[in-house]
Amino acid sequence: MFFHWSYLLLIPGMILVFWAQQRVQSTYRKYSEIPSKMGMTGAQVAKTILDRMGIYDVAIEHIPGELTDHYDPSAKAVRLSDVVYNSNSLAAAAVAAHECGHVLQDVKGYKPMNVRAALVPAVNLGANFGPILIMAGLFIGAFKFLIPLGIALFAAVIIFHVVTLPVEFDASNRALRLIDELGILQGEENQGARKVLNAAAFTYVATALYALLQLVQYILIAMGQRD
Numbered sequence: 001m002f003f004h005w006s007y008l009l010l011i012p013g014m015i016l017v018f019w020a021q022q023r024v025q026s027t028y029r030k031y032s033e034i035p036s037k038m039g040m041t042g043a044q045v046a047k048t049i050l051d052r053m054g055i056y057d058v059a060i061e062h063i064p065g066e067l068t069d070h071y072d073p074s075a076k077a078v079r080l081s082d083v084v085y086n087s088n089s090l091a092a093a094a095v096a097a098h099e100c101g102h103v104l105q106d107v108k109g110y111k112p113m114n115v116r117a118a119l120v121p122a123v124n125l126g127a128n129f130g131p132i133l134i135m136a137g138l139f140i141g142a143f144k145f146l147i148p149l150g151i152a153l154f155a156a157v158i159i160f161h162v163v164t165l166p167v168e169f170d171a172s173n174r175a176l177r178l179i180d181e182l183g184i185l186q187g188e189e190n191q192g193a194r195k196v197l198n199a200a201a202f203t204y205v206a207t208a209l210y211a212l213l214q215l216v217q218y219i220l221i222a223m224g225q226r227d
Contacts, residue, residue: 006216006217006220006221006224007217009213009216009217009220010210010213010214010217012213013206013209013210013213013214014210016206016209016210017203017206017207017210019206020199020202020203020205020206020207021203023199023202023203024067024199024200024202024203027091027195027196027199028067028091028196028199028200030091031089031090031091031094031192031193031195031196032083032087032089032090032091032092033089034089034090034091034192035088035089035090036088036089036090036093036184036185036189037185037186037189038183038184038185038186039088040088040093040184041085041086041087041088041092042080042084042085042086042087042092042093042095042096043060043062043080043085043086043096045092045093045096045097045100045179045184046060046078046080046096046097046099046100047060048182048184049096049097049100049178049179049182049184050078050100050103052178052182053100053103053104053107055103055104055107057076058076058077058078058103059075059076059077059078060077060078060080061077061078061079061080062079062080062082062085062086063079063080063081063082064081064082065081065082066081066082066083067081067083067084067095068081069081069084069095069096069098069099070099070102071099071100071102071103071106073102073106073113073117078096078099078100078103079099080095080096080099084096090185090189090192090193090196091192091193091196093179093184093185093193094175094176094179094192094193094194094196094197095196095200097175097176097178097179097184097193098171098172098175098197098200099171100174100175100178101170101171101172101173101174101175101178102167102171104171104174105167105170105171105174110167110170112163112166112167112170113167115163116160116163116164116167119156119159119160119163120160122153122156122160123156123157123160125153125156126153126154126155126156126157127154127157129150129153130150130151130152130153130154130156130157131150131154131218132150133146133147133149133150133153134146134147134150134151134154134218134221134222135150136150137150137222138221147218147221147222148222150218151215151218151219151222154214154215154218155215157211157215158208158211158212158215161204161207161208161211161212162208164204164208165204165205165208168200168201168204169201172197172198172200172201175193175197176190176193176194176197179193
């Protein structure tokens with residue numbers, strides 16, 4: 001069985017990712033139980049924002065699951081999960097507005113979003129085959145030449161995570177500004193929405209850091225093979 005001390009680097013990353021996931025779930029649960037004063041559902045929040053922004057070619061769709069919400073630029077659709085679409089909570093308003101933030105990015109040609117979309121094929125390749133090539137090089141001496149190639153492929157995953165951060169933070173900033181300016185949430189309600197979106201954003205930070213630790217681990221293992 002192969003073991004390298006660099007695997008220990010992943011432990012703090014795993015703890016951070018777990019903590020971030022627990023934080024977003026607990027924060028969402030807290031604010032999903034607090035209805036907004038305006039009483040608008042997630043679907044109504046999304047429609048209000050898109051209408052006020054003059055965007056009429058984006059559908060608002062209901063999908064199953066919990067926190068599976070996303071904007072699909074290829075289908076021009078904001079997809080809201082069960083706990084957001086019909087809920088009038090502060091959390092639902094925040095999530096729906098965040099997805100509309102992605103719509104505005106798409107409409108305005110926000111460059112980091114376009115870069116992230118262009119990286120998807122390389123990321124899928126890197127995430128699926130990068131570790132396989134690295135492991136093949138480690139366990140089969142004749143395939144050592146695959147290790148640098150695997151590391152290069154996995155590096156695309158890191159780039160994707162790094163580009164994702166400004167995309168998500170910008171979408172949240174747009175969302176918070178809109179729900180305040182349009183009166184969707186009022187007063188201290190905006191602070192609740194901010195906490196929900198900040199917790200969600202931190203999961204992206206944690207995931208990026210974990211992926212970076214994985215890359216460092218692969219590099220250290222590769223360096224050890226040269227000794």
